Amino acid sequence: MAGIAIERLVKRYGPTQVVHGIDLDIQDGEFVVFVGPSGCGKSTTLRMVAGLEEINDGTISIGGRVVNRLEPKERNIAMVFQNYAIYPHMSVAENIAFGLYTSGLDKAAKRKRVEEVAEVLGLTPLLERRPSALSGGQRQRVAIGRAMVRDPAVFLFDEPLSNLDAQLRAQMRLEIKRLHQRLGTTIVFVTHDQVEAMTLADRIVVMRDGHILQVGAPMELYEKPADVFTARFIGSPTMNIMPAKAVAEAGRSTLRLGEAPLAWPTALPSDVLIGVRPQELRVLDQGEAADLILSGTVAVVEPLGPETFVHVEAAGGLLLASAPAKNPPAVGSAVQLGAAASGLRLFDAQSERAL
Amino acid sequence: MSAIASPVSGRIEPGRILTWLLLFGGGLLMVTPLAFMFATSLKDSSEIYDLAFFPAHPTLENYVTVLSDGRFLRWFANSFGIATAVTLSNVFFDSLVGYTLAKFQFRGRYLVFVAILSTLMIPTEMLVIPWYVMAKNFGWLDSYWGIMFPGMMTAFGTFLMKQFFETVPNDFLEAARVDGLNEFAIFWRIALPLVTPALSALAIFTFLSNWTAFIWPLIVTTSKELYTLPVGLTSYAVEAQVQWELIMTGAALATLPTLTVFLLLQRYIVRGVVLAGLKG
Structure with a gap:
């Protein structure tokens, strides 16, 4: 297990900067969810942690070791992809065992490890099946199994539930949460779904346009959003936002909205939301x-x-x-x-x- | 009847009858020469110019003659060996280049692709002379390598494989990268098995085109023991006499591997043709 430290991380595609020098500390064993709309830089950040995208500036450390120049296989991470990425030409057992490709274990040891993981994920009866004979949820479990089998320091999940229907998504959410409680491994999870973020995370990282807007526990973000974007993004249904006028006087204010003026205990600017x-x-x-x-x-x-x-x-x-x-x-x-x-x-x- | 009847009214649609007739006519056009070839191979030499479709006195004499001719078996083996080697080479190298062009970003990638593609515009007849000069300069004339080298990698195969590799989601390759595979292992163990239909189509077409290749093997070889089957069969036509019954028997025997390949891999061929958008 290991924590992750991200410092002044920058990503550019040609002249376009998509991640603007973000800083983040993820504790060992923490479940952190990156959330934000499409194009906010959350997946790019995750892929930089995985080593699938080059870093233009800044550093990423995993377990106290700077990994900027390391290949994905040298980072002791495992990743679960949005489209599962389980190999269609291999059986479930072969897919899970593929996670042990560089382990150096002998065949029997690999088989034993695969069986252990299959047991945890309820995949034992499906081990000889091909992915085409599995449901969406089962495929996702195989992808998780392939990640788990290696016992990595960090799990990275890139929108793993977005291809599942609502019912299955809720079920997999529960399974992932239980898995984290059981394994205690650091998890970084990317989603655009705030419900997933709220239900899974120890801490949520809200991103927009390549910047981190707010980092905090789910209820902290819900109760004390740092800005309008976070306020509207976290919580379902979306928060109502109304423009209003405020008159400040002697460190107090009066808000003018609705049927009667509303006294506010602090000084406010004249235009508020x-x-x-x-x-x-x-x-x-x-x-x-x-x-x-x-x-x-x-x-x-x-x-x-x-x-x-x-x-x-x-x-x-x-x-x-x-x-x-x-x-x-x-x-x-x-x-x-x-x-x-x-x-x-x-x-x-x-x-x-x-x- | 159900195939040409309207599913709604149960009536036979004129359009469907026309389609069916056209397909039947096309099929007949394809099958007749093949059937005539087999029929002729069963004829005695005296019957050859009768132009009757069926032999009056069917005989397997021609098959005995051809199969007991050591040269025929040699040519057959030559063709088989050459077609197999060229096919394996194409399957490997066309895929490797196609994969690189489809999945890696590097400077000049587009230029390389266009350069490869542009060779498709040059007809074989124009390439034969440079090939010959090249073979002569390298000392490859009248050798197996001389027959094989122009086809060891093809622009068409590279193009076909590139198009297919582009459809392979990057997630598979990235997952393999995270799992610790090196780039060649990702190509060999993950990407290649995912494009099996295209690979089958490429293998089948390459094998068939090399099995039936005539012009280049004829030009580059002079020793009869190096002849491929199509070139060797011309030996049965000498100035004084054309032994049609033996040519037809040899041709009939030559179709056997292709027919076998087709029957065994019919599913892949049809799928490959459909996927590749080829006209066969």
Whole structure:
């Protein structure tokens, strides 16, 4: 097992810089998830850690050893790819054993190791099958098996679940998490799916345009997003963001949004963005009080079973709010939405950074 | 009937009948000379110019004559050996170059590819003289190597393999790199098995074209013991007399390996032709 240290890491493709000098320390045994939209540099960073992409500047150390110039096979890592990359011309057993290509073990020892890994992943009855005879989830398990068999210092996962259907994805998510709890090996996992990031990670690294925006535990990012992008990216459904005016006076401010002015205990710039998660913006009962109250008209109702979300035209846009699962408001009806001050996140309208 | 009946109405569509007739006509056109060749090989020399399709008195005499002629077996072995060696060489080198062009980024890659591709525009007839001069200068005239060297690697094969290797996802190669394979092992153990259909098509076409090659082996060889089968068969046609029954028997025997290859590898050939977008 080993930690990873990334220092001032830069990647350029010709004149285009795609990773802009990022720094990150990953602890030994930590499960770190890189998350961000397509083209944010998360996969490129992972591939640089793997040694599949050249580094233009900066250093990557694995287990305290700088690996910039080392071949992938010399880095003691294992990688699971988005398309599984299990060899179609080999059986499951041969695929898993391929992870031991450079191990120097004899045939019997390899077989024993393959059987152990297959047992852990529930692949024992499938060992002689070809990949074409496996389901998507089974293929992904084989890919994980090939990575596991080598007992590497670091596991790298490059969007490994994105080709699976929703149900299988949830199941594999659980399996990967249990695997990490069992093996305790450092894992770096890349995804564009914030649900995967939230459910799997010890720490999430939010990336955008080749920069790291925020690093933190899932709930830390959820509760205290550093900027509007992270606020909207983490959490489902997406956070509502509303522009508002603030008047600062003697170290305090008054926010002007909604039915009544809202007192804020700190000085704020004049233009702010107010963020509120749909779970914290509720449809109010008649006469119910709240710190922030917005009036609007219900445009769409989305019953989800245990809860119902309503899209409400209010505050100059379409806001998503939660409503009682039973008896939600009807489409077209006038409603009042309310949120507690503690549920509001404030951002500077210019920089979009948290205030 | 079901093949040419409309699945909806059950009626036979005129378009389908036309297709079926055209295919039947085309098939007949292909099979008739082959059948005539086999029929002629069973004829006595006195029947050759009767032009009857079937022999009046079928005999295997011609097969006995040809097979007991030591030269025929030698030519057969020459053709087989040469076609096999050239095929193996093509399968290896065309794949290696195709793989390099498809999967590695290096300066001048496009130029190399265009240079290889441009040789496809030059007809064989124009290449024969430079080949001959080259063979003469290197002392390869009248040798097996002289027959084989122009075909040991082909632009077509390289192009075909490059196109196929481009369809192999890079993830496979990168996974192998992470697993610790060196670049040749990645090519040999991972990439090559993934393009088996293209490889089969290349092998089959290369073998067949070398098995039937005539012009170059005729030019480069003078010793009869080095003749390939198609060249050797011309020995049965001498000025005074053309022994059609023996030529047809030799030709019939010459088709046996190709027919065997076809029957054994039919699946791969059809798939290879479809995949390669070739017209056969």
